[in-house]
Amino acid sequence: MSSILTNNSAMVALQTLKGINASLAKTQAEISTGKSVASAKDNAAVWAISKVMESDVNGFKAISESLGLGESTVAVARQASETVSDLLTDIKGKIVAAQESNVDRSKIQTDIDALRDQINSVVGAAQFNGLNLVTGTDDVDVLSSLDRANDGTVNASNITVTRQDLTSATGVLGTGTDLSANATLSDTAATNAGNTQTITLAADADVSTDTFEITVGGATLSFAAGDLTGDQDAAATAITSAINALGLVGVTASAATNVITLTSTRAFEDVSISGTKNGGAADITLSDTTIAERSETLTFSGAAAVNEGDGYQVTVGGTAFTYVAGKGESFEDVARGLKAAVDGGAISDVTTQVTQNDAGQWVLKIDNDGASSVSLARAGAADGEASGGLFGLGGIDVTTDAGAEAALGNIETLIDNAISAAAEFGSAQGRIETQSDFIGKLTDALKSGIGSLVDADMEEASARLQALQVQQQLGTQALSIANQSPQNILSLFR
Structure with a gap:
C-alpha cells in the first residue's frame, strides 16, 4: 500500500543515514584527537583507568625531578668527602715527616694548619640548594616512588640519606640520664711510678x-x-x-x-x-x-649500647675532655674521640692509647710520665649535642715528640671517618641513580599502557572513514529515492 502521509522507506533510509553520520562523526573525532576514548562518554571504565594512570605519570615526573635534585645534592657531599679524605691523607704525610727529630716541625705544623683550614672550607661549601649533607646529624629523605595499593590508596616511598658530619665540632655533654656506670676508671690518679x-x-x-x-x-x-x-x-x-x-x-x-x-x-x-x-x-x-703496664684505664661497657647524643667525659689533671657520640657510633668511637681530645689538650707528659681487652671491651689508656701525680675522673650523660666526625682535627700538633706520636694514631681515625662518609654517599648516590633510571622506564611503560587503552588505531580509523563516507553517499541516495515515492502517486490522478 502506498501512502502520501507515511513514507516508511524514507524513514528507514533516514535512520540508516543518521547511524552512518554518527559513526562517521566518531571516526572523524578519533582521527582529529588521535584517541578512541577521548571522554568518559566514550568508555567510562577505560577513561577512568587512563585518568588514574595519567595522574600517576604526572606524579612520577615530579618524583624524577626530586630524584635529580637528591642525586645532585648527594654527589656534592660525596665529592666533598673524597676531597676531605685526600686532604687528610696529605696531613698524614706531614705527620709522618714530623716523626723525624731533625726536621723543622713548626713549618710542618704551618702546612698542617693550612690543610685543616682547607678541610673546613670544603665542608662549609659542600651544599646544593642550601642543603649540606656533611654537617649535622639529621637524615634527609629523597622522594623516590608512589606506591599504589589494590584498594587505590597511595603511599610515598623515600630513600633515606644519612648525613655524615665532617665538622670538627667538640660536641656538648648533655644533662640527661647519667651514663657514668658505662665507663670504669682503674684509679683516680695517674703517677709515673712503675x-x-x-x-x-x-x-x-x-x-x-x-x-x-x-x-x-x-x-x-x-x-x-x-x-x-x-x-x-x-x-x-x-x-x-x-x-x-x-x-x-x-x-x-x-x-x-x-x-x-x-x-x-x-x-x-x-x-x-x-x-x-x-x-x-x-x-x-x-x-x-x-x-702490668703503668697506664691507668678507662674501660667502657661491653654490654651497654651507645645512642646518638650519649656523651662521655674524662678529666685529666683538672681539665675535662668530652666526646659525644653521633648516630650509629660505638664505644670504639667514644674511646678514640676521648683519646683525640686528651691528645689535643697537650698535657705535659700525658699520653694515651686505645685498645680492646680480652673481654671485647674498648679501653682508653692514660699514662703519666711526669714527676707529679695527675688526677683522673670520669662522667657520662645522655641527650647531648654530638661531636663532629673530624673531632680532634684542630688538636693536631706535631711541634713536640709526644704530639707528633699522638697525631699519627689520631689521623688514621679521621681518615677512616672521611672514607666511610664518602662510601656512604657513594652508595646512596648509586641507589638514587638506579631508582631514577627505574622511574624513567616505569613512566614510559605507563604512557605506553595509557596509549594502548585510549589511543585510536589510525590505520583502522582511516579505512573505516573511507567506508563510512561511501555508506554516507549511498544512504543519501537511498533517502533521495525514498523521498521520490510520493511523487509517483501523482501519476495515478492524471
Whole structure:
C-alpha cells in the first residue's frame, strides 16, 4: 500500500543515514584527537583507568625531578668527602715527616694548619640548594616512588640519606640520664711510678752446682752450674745485675737478700716474667707472671649500647675532655674521640692509647710520665649535642715528640671517618641513580599502557572513514529515492 502521509522507506533510509553520520562523526573525532576514548562518554571504565594512570605519570615526573635534585645534592657531599679524605691523607704525610727529630716541625705544623683550614672550607661549601649533607646529624629523605595499593590508596616511598658530619665540632655533654656506670676508671690518679713483681729464691747455702733460667720481657738469661756461687742472696744479686745489663726499656731490677724486685715503667705494655732452677720452678717463687703496664684505664661497657647524643667525659689533671657520640657510633668511637681530645689538650707528659681487652671491651689508656701525680675522673650523660666526625682535627700538633706520636694514631681515625662518609654517599648516590633510571622506564611503560587503552588505531580509523563516507553517499541516495515515492502517486490522478 502506498501512502502520501507515511513514507516508511524514507524513514528507514533516514535512520540508516543518521547511524552512518554518527559513526562517521566518531571516526572523524578519533582521527582529529588521535584517541578512541577521548571522554568518559566514550568508555567510562577505560577513561577512568587512563585518568588514574595519567595522574600517576604526572606524579612520577615530579618524583624524577626530586630524584635529580637528591642525586645532585648527594654527589656534592660525596665529592666533598673524597676531597676531605685526600686532604687528610696529605696531613698524614706531614705527620709522618714530623716523626723525624731533625726536621723543622713548626713549618710542618704551618702546612698542617693550612690543610685543616682547607678541610673546613670544603665542608662549609659542600651544599646544593642550601642543603649540606656533611654537617649535622639529621637524615634527609629523597622522594623516590608512589606506591599504589589494590584498594587505590597511595603511599610515598623515600630513600633515606644519612648525613655524615665532617665538622670538627667538640660536641656538648648533655644533662640527661647519667651514663657514668658505662665507663670504669682503674684509679683516680695517674703517677709515673712503675709496677713491680718479685722473684724469690729459696734458701740454698751453695748454688754453685745449680742451673738457673730467668726470662724477663722475652729476654732469657741462662746460668749453668758454676756460673753462680755463694748462697741464695749472692745469686739474687748476680741475677739482678744480669737483668739490668740486658738494657730492657723501662725495666729495672733490684735485690734485697734472696728477693729480686722487677719494676716496669712501660706505659702501654705488660712485661712477662718466668724462672726455673735446675729445670723446675719449686725453688723459685714468682709473685706473678706479668708486670702490668703503668697506664691507668678507662674501660667502657661491653654490654651497654651507645645512642646518638650519649656523651662521655674524662678529666685529666683538672681539665675535662668530652666526646659525644653521633648516630650509629660505638664505644670504639667514644674511646678514640676521648683519646683525640686528651691528645689535643697537650698535657705535659700525658699520653694515651686505645685498645680492646680480652673481654671485647674498648679501653682508653692514660699514662703519666711526669714527676707529679695527675688526677683522673670520669662522667657520662645522655641527650647531648654530638661531636663532629673530624673531632680532634684542630688538636693536631706535631711541634713536640709526644704530639707528633699522638697525631699519627689520631689521623688514621679521621681518615677512616672521611672514607666511610664518602662510601656512604657513594652508595646512596648509586641507589638514587638506579631508582631514577627505574622511574624513567616505569613512566614510559605507563604512557605506553595509557596509549594502548585510549589511543585510536589510525590505520583502522582511516579505512573505516573511507567506508563510512561511501555508506554516507549511498544512504543519501537511498533517502533521495525514498523521498521520490510520493511523487509517483501523482501519476495515478492524471
